[in-house]
Amino acid sequence: MSGLRLVIVDDHPVVRDGLRGMLGTQSDFEIVGEAAGGAEALTVVEATRPDVVLTDLRMPEPSGGALIRLLLERVPQTRILVLTTHDTDSDVLPAVEAGAIGYLLKDAPREELFRAVRAAARGQTVLSPSVAALLLARVRPRSPGPAAKLSAREREVLALIAQGRTNREAAAALFITEATVKTHLLHIYAKLEVPDRAAAVSAAHRRGLL
Structure with missing residues (x-):
């Protein structure tokens, strides 16, 4: 993949400067615009039509889920990746419901x-572990029953992924093929x-499997 806009x-100007400098170290990233608030973001994104928008949530309006919804209405092909310090229900749920494809914390x-x-x-969902845990708890608020038993090798794979x-790297550590690791991961996800x-690691910690 190359030329991601x-x-x-x-x-916060300091945050924008830091992100620009950090992302600029990657040859396949191109920073095509910046914005300090929701209204400016709508203008910039419509003008530049980027592949990915990295956005905080709490800013001059529109912000949060409202901003994400408006961005996707105007430029549907753009992916919205939230990058914030906030991981509470009131921040995460509206952002995900509005269509954010990812939610990372600034640390x-x-x-x-x-x-x-x-x-x-690429259209793949990306969640910080704490956010994944929150969403899972919200979707499945009751106490989960005993986890389906993971095999010894599945536990080894999960521990390395964690x-x-x-x-x-996991394949090399366990002296198995990368395809075998992927198969184990699919079994882990299903169980x-x-x-x-991220969600597998979070669920495993909650259930005492790691």
């Missing part, structure tokens, strides 16, 4: 941010009833 939306490591931007551009290892890696 990005717009940064945040009402995420830079490599995680880079991966999230690329994943968002450490931030890639599929390739834990989760959609992705």
